[in-house]
Amino acid sequence: MQEANMDGIAVLRTECSPQVSAAALEFVDIKNELDRLSRSAAGARIVAQCYPTDYPNQTIAPFDFISTLLPFFKYCRPASTRVRRYKALVPTNMVIGDSWRWRPEHLNETKRAKAIQTTYDAFAASSPEHAKTECPRYFFIVPLGIVAAHEAKNRVALFRELAIPHIPALVSEESYPAADRIRIFSLPDADLAVLDGRFVERVQMLHLSTRLLNAYGISVETHWPEDYPEPARFICELNRPRYHDVTSPIVADMYQLNIDSQAEQFEVRATLMEIEAARLPGWSRWLQLALFILGLAFALEFCKPWPNARTFIAALMGGLLMLFAIPVLPFLQCRIRDLRDPYRATHLFDQKRNLRSNAHVNTAPIEHATRAPARSGKVG
Template sequence: MDDATQQKVVRIAFDRFAQSSGDHAVMDCAQYGFIRPLGLVLAHEGKNRVALFRVLDLPYIPAVVQEEGYPSPDRMRIFEIGGEVFAVLDDRYVELLHTVELGRQLLAAYGVPFDSAWPGEYPALDRVRDAFIEQRLVDSIGTPTVDLARLALEEAVDKTEVTVALADVADIRWPRPKSLLIVAGLAPVLMAAMGFAKSYSTLLNILSFLLGGIFMMFSLPFVDAVGCRVEALRERVRWHHKHEVRRELELQQRRHRVASSCAADQ
């Protein structure tokens, strides 16, 4: 950049600044953000101007500066695990960091703790990773944020035990269809045999017991009589139970918050 161009850039910088106000910066006016807690200035517009004004030994850059806040260090935690870096705010909101080295010294000096182990009281890290992947599939723009409270609720839903039919439980190995047909074919045989065994009470009782066992074997899998975690259900019924359990848990949480708020007011 020759001298004439440099002077033109400087002149435009001052002209655009003169046309701007504290609430509105016109085009080509430098815009900087001052993060007071960190003592850091970030350039939104006019980044290259910094180097030029330094070369020209100018004492300041005309710019619209907006003050920005920053969370206190006790609200933040950073976890470095297996080459991944997770930033957590208020023990709830998680972001995946890709350039932590740029701010490591600054954040450490600010008082943000760096840890190498994922806390046991948080939802499982694999579930957090899956949540990031799901968000990326839905929206590939911006920085995804995972809500640990929401994940904790989903974990609680999955681990809640509900009463269902045996046929609703996933990963149950059922007898082969051929075996079931053979057993089902015994029912009319037993019924016919009972007609000839009316005079023999002991034999009639045995045949009745066997026939009842067959009917129970075929009906029991469809009766809501077993306890099972929501996460272990077949997909066709899992979503229904997830919705019902989530609604109940959310209602319990709201009641707890209201009760806590009333107790605090007293």
């Protein structure tokens, strides 16, 4: 099928360096191969090893694919998307689509021609300020030369199968953190990425994105820096269950973990009841002790003729009564990390608040992570 005449509409230039462009094309091909596998039950089982949360026999959404493989893409995205949109002819081979509703083989020749014509008509009737329902809307990740489909995801495979070189679309630009801001570490227990020496994110399936990341300028290291906290702490933080805002990216803040560590080492006054390692007798033992003291009180009345015996019994009662008071008297110095919950949580919250107020460090992760400006894309 011939490409429609789009006079006056420039072709989106997705080229970066030759290395990045070649790696980006391979990255898009990986997505196409995963989609092809997803079309059969056997292939879907293979894809499920990479994306276990996806439903069987379904393709992977473009932004899910990119967010899973490219560290900090989703984390930095809220502030990196540019509002400006423009019309362009997008190279079909650089678009990541998603045939989630229908595939090219589901359409006969008439329906195929209609889908293509609908795309061109909707594009012609759209403007950067207002997009028609059927007009493709794509996001161009400028530094990597990759385009992710937002609307008209299903038609990407159709344009590719019909060998139509360009898809007319409204394009919005997105950035990606500069290569010198990201370090990736391949460790025995996990692959971790560090942004700006502070934010830590787990890298999924690093082998699928290594070539693109290397071409972009991010090398994979195997030795964890000694001045960083132990990687096990980050892995534990990243694995911690979340009960709210489950759609946000899972990122550990090195600064926050250091604050937590300092706060846990702080010593406070505590009672025996508040210390985790203290094992106090059960309630039955305390009841027995109370009954014994009550018995001593009766004995004290019977020992009026014997002053020495009364003195001994009174001293014994006083000592035993002190046993009731000792567990609730704050006479011990204890680190916050050694306290029981909820005592630990209460002291930890207060101490972390004091440390943050004295540190004067920016604790807003999104603004901190997206300070680098995006490189402008080109059309021509």
